[in-house]
Amino acid sequence: MLKLDRVSKVYRVGSFGGEQLRAVGDVSFEVRPGQVVSLIGESGSGKSTIGKMVLRTSRITSGTISFDGADISRYRRTGELKEYYRRVQGVFQDPFSSYNPVFKADRVFEMIRTEYFAAVPAAEWRAKLDAALRTVRLDPAQVLGKYPHQLSGGQLQRLLIARALLLDIELLVADEIISMLDASTRIDVLNLLADLKERGLGILFITHDLSLGNYVSDQTVILRGGSVVERGATRRVFANPLHPYTRRLLSSVPQLHKTWAEVDAELRARDAGAERRCAYHERLPDGGPDPLAAVDEDHHVACFALDGAPCPDAARTPVG
Amino acid sequence: MSTEQAGPPTGAGPAPGGGGAPPDAAVPAGAPLAAAAPAGRRGGELAYFALRNGKLVAGLVIVLFFLLVGLFAPMLLPHGPNEYDIGPQGAPPSAELWLGTTRFGQDVYAQFVHGLRSTFLVGLLGGGVAFAVGMVVGFVAGYRGGWVDEVLNMITNVVLVLPTLAVLIIVAAYLQARGVAVQSLFIGLTSWPWAARSIRAQTFSLSSRDFVDLARLSGRSSWKIIFRDIAPNMSSYLFMTFILLFGGAVLIAAGLDFIGLGPTDGTSLGLMMNQAVNWGALQLGMWWWFVPPGLGITAIVGALYVMNVGLDEVFNPKLRET
Amino acid sequence: MSLKVRDLRVYYRTLAGDVKALDGADFELADGEITGLVGESGSGKSTLGKSLIKLDGRMRYVSGTVELDGAELPVRDSARMNDFRFREVSLIPQYAMSAMNPTRKVGRMIADLLESRGERFRALRPELVRRLELVGLGEQVLGRYPIELSGGMKQRTVMVLSTLLDPSLLIADEVTSALDVSNQRAVAETLAGFRDRGFVKSMIFVTHDVALVNQIADTITVMYAGRLAEKGPAKTVVNSPRHPYTRMLISALPEVGVSHGERRLSGIPGSPPALLDPPAGCRFRDRCPLAFDKCEQEPPFAEVEPDHSVACWKA
Structure with a gap:
């Protein structure tokens, strides 16, 4: 459904755009219907x-993002983009910043109505809206006609998901939508995403929190400095992290029932005896055109070179 | 990303144990206030603070007073501002002629109230033109960014460094008859750049907010987003910008009038001062000729600026405390 | 204590x-x-x-x-x-990183702060340097401007500074x-x-x-x-x-070391009461599955075992 193929984004900075800053480099992955992919x-x-590029609020520098085979950067006219937004929607991190503070919260629905459903009669629209709100488990009477500051963060995020559901979306880009919510309500929003997934929606779940990614996603993409270091089935990546960066992340995440020292010891014990080798170059001794190497079924890893240090196993520097 | 992340005042340092603790995460800034305001009472809340703001109320009273005088007083006069021999020449204020007469026997009071009229007209027109141009340029540059922004920025900077006075003198020399409207247009077309710059900066920061992205994702056109989503967020700011442009236009007009580039027909407060000085009112001690227009301009512009400070306090909750 | x-x-x-x-x-x-x-x-x-x-x-x-x-x-x-x-008593604020004056060098700023508290910077400097080194920062940090430090470095500097006088709390x-x-x-x-x-x-x-x-x-x-x-x-x-609140809160946390599979966690329904006019009695009552009549009275924060206190009638 959604496919990113070696997508890069370069910002020009400095006077006259003389310097270049690579924000995203050579990122490839896919989101299929009924799949949650977490971008960690x-x-x-x-x-x-990456989320912004998928939503076309930021341009890509090179590579292609395609949706159902169509290159989304080709959409030029507002009409084409509007049709794209009928099928692909986003929800962002800060629920309070997502609402225009001078208007009531349900204005986000009104915008959808005026732009997409202008011809729909009021009663029919109301029924559609109620259905969407029920899907996200909100009581219309409690949330409509209120200002954003009168609603909780969890309610606001669910309203935004309901907004997306008013359209016939197939893909939802959820950019850190949980991180500003309280612990007791964030799980409900996560469960809601899982429900949507069961209805066949594809979800790109962007987060910095590995425990949330672990809970909700089928596929995991670990990013570092704009590049993918490890990618694969969530089960495999979390049970058998191969890239040193993934391991560092996993060993830093505070766990409820294990101390950091215990996690460190576990990782050390697992590595005991085994020499530290670069899984990428083990698989592709001479490197390859793709920055990732398949090390297992549905498990890909990048070269271990971190922070520009040369990889110990590199016969030659990887291409790309 | 919270925009409310108020850093402590510079100079305070990290002050462990001292002040400088930023807004509480648990109690977001303004949350208690927000909680206090039932169903959409933002307007009511603003009115509450507006009516209790001494600066705003005092400024408004002064401006309204002069506006009403300028609007209605001329209607009550039996003679025009420039008619001669209304009274004895150079007479000091008296019961019949409240502000005395000029050296030609013109009624200073009549000139003053008519002058007020043209002062407000210049402020409204000149400020209005500058405001409109500044808004369009600022909004487009801030929202579009990229090369559009660069081109508009260049134009803004060119107009900003243009020696306004020299241009006006040249233009004035070519135009035979100058009315208040033409003068306002000149002022408007030369004083918009700073407004454009500040509106651009505000638009730029608002454009990066999520709700603007969300409006884009709703398939809205750029103009709709600018005027329906971004502008309402800066309404207080736009209002204050207009007040400052208004006051600025009044001042510039007075300056132009004073050096003889004012309207060739009618009168204005600046023109009154120009004539007073030209005909030796200072040397002759005819204070009633130049003091009223001087005071009028000072009072109006001063009151506008005080209002602006008051408005700032009303709109910005951080300044309310105290 | x-x-x-x-x-x-x-x-x-x-x-x-x-x-x-x-x-x-x-x-x-x-x-x-x-x-x-x-x-x-x-x-x-x-x-x-x-x-x-x-x-x-x-x-x-x-x-x-x-x-x-x-x-x-x-x-x-x-x-x-x-x-x-x-x-x-000392505090490390939430946004310690932005709490630094950008126009002053770090050392100068620390000196000013200490002097304003009546301490002598000179006397404390060796200890300051020792502690900066302890958190992996060198003495040269003192000669830098805040903008030259990364977020983590600023955070560590503020941590050292806040505890320089060995506060009790x-x-x-x-x-x-x-x-x-x-x-x-x-x-x-x-x-x-x-x-x-x-x-x-x-x-x-x-x-x-x-x-x-x-x-x-x-x-x-x-x-x-x-x-x-x-x-x-x-x-x-x-x-x-x-x-009950702690219990529900902890069971609502997803974890990294666990494979959640198809098992769903559940949150706490409802939301906390408004504190402008909070209801009498236990404030968790409306969301609590164990609530009963007595919860209309405020439960005391009482010890249930040594060093373990709970404010709940059912604890």
Whole structure:
């Protein structure tokens, strides 16, 4: 459905755009219908930029993003883009910043109505809206006609998901939609995403929180400095992290029932005896055109070279 | 990303144990206030603070007073502002002629109230033109960004460094008859750049907010987004910009009038001062000729600026405390 | 006991009346204890942290006493608190990274701050350098401008500075929430190290992240709607919580080390009461599956076993 093929984004900075800043480099992955793909990375990893590029609020520099085979950067006229937005929608991190503070919260629905459903009679629209709100488990009477500050963060995020559901969306880009919610309500929003997935929606779940990614997603993409370091089935990536960066992330995440020291010891014990080898070059001794190597079924890893250090196993520098 | 992330005042340092603690995460800034305002009472809340703001109320009273005088007083006069021999020449204020007469026996009071009229007209027209141009340029540059922004920015900077006075003198020399409207247009077309710049900056920061992205994702056109989604968020700011442009236009007009580039027909407060000085009112001690127009301009512009400070306090909750 | 708080109440003034953000806190901290103060937004955890050091303009002291190392802390009197701030009680603010004056070199800024507190920079400088080195920063940091330091470096500098005078109590207010996971771990472990080295006697680590605080804290204090719900040893609170709120909160947390498969976690239905006019009795009552008639009276925050207190009739 959604396919990113070696997508890069370069910002021109400095006077006269003389310097270049690579925010995203050579990122490829796919989101299929009924699949949650989590894009995990720390700040500066380029995860949100990827979300924006998929939503066409930011341009790509090279590579292609295609939706059902059509290159989305080709959409020129507003009409084409509007049709794209009928099928692909986004929800963002900060529920309070997603609403125009001077208007009531349900204005986000009105915008959809005036732009897409201008001809629909009021009663029919109301029924459609009620259905969407029920899907996200909100009581219309409680949330309509209120200002954003009168609603909780969880309610606001669910309203935005309901907004997306008013259209016939096939893909939802969820950019850190949980991170500003309280622990007792965030799980409900996560479960809601899982429900949508069961209805056949594809979801691109962007987060910095590995535990959320682990809970909700089928596929995991780990990003670092704009590049994918590891990608694969969530089960495999979390059970058997191969890239040193993935391991570092996993060992830093605080766990409820294990201390950091215990996690460190576990990782050390697993590595005991085994020499540290680059899984990428083990698979592709001479490197390859793709920045990732398949190390297992549905599990890909990048070269271990971190922070520009040369990879110990590299016979020659990887292409790309 | 919260825009409310108010850093502590510079100079305070990290002050562990001191002040400088940023807004509480648990109690977002303004949350108690927001919680206090039932169903959409933002307007009511603003009115509450507006009516209790001494600066705003005082400024408004002064401006309204002069506006009403300028609007109605001329209607009550039996003679025009420039008619001669209304009274004895150079007479000081008296019961019949409240502000005395000029050296030609013109009624200073009549000139003053008519002058007020043209002062408000210049402020409204000149400020209005500058405001309109500044808004369009600022919005488009801030929202579009990229090369559009660069081109508009260049034009803005060119107009900003244009020696306005020299241009006006040249233009004035070519035009035989100058009315208040023409003068306003000149002022408007030369004083918009700073407004454009500040509106551009505001638009730029608002454009990166999520709700603007969301409006884009709703398939809205750029103009709709600018005027329906972005502009309402800066309404207070736009209002204040207009007030400042209004005051600026009044001041510029007074300056132009004073150096003899004012309207060739009618009168204005600046023109009154120009004549007073030309005909030796200062040397002759005819204070009633130049003091009223001077005071009028000072009071109106001063009141506008005080209003602006008051409005700032009303719109910006951070300044309300105290 | 290094810290004793009795019935502390601090409200926020608003147009509509007082928001009862902190409505009666009773707890103690032992020497060397790190307690993780957890709660959701609006639970009053930050208000509690701040009220022990500085009431801001909107906060109003209502009642209560605070005792630090046997001496009363004059929390209601900002002027008298000045003698205690930084020396006895210190705070690392949430946005420590942006709390630096960009136009001054770090060393100069620290010197000014110390002088303004009546301390001599020269005398303290060797210790400052020693501690900067301890957190992996060199002396050269003092000659840099804040803009030249990364977020993590600034955070560490502020941590060192806040604890330079060996305060008895350190309040860390959401210091990790804006950081990436790897930095979170470093900061949390550094703070625990400060306690181990005796730079601070006890610490209140305010956060919304139970899993994080569980890594370094000895005890966990849970707040709900302006009141303490539960305080006990970290292991006990995480593994066998007694307050229904704590229980539901902890079971709602997804974890990295667990494969959740098809099993769904569930959140806590409902939302916390408005603190402008909170209902009488237990404030969790409306969301609590165990609520019964008696919950209309306020449950006392009472010890259920040694060092483990819970405010629930069913505990």
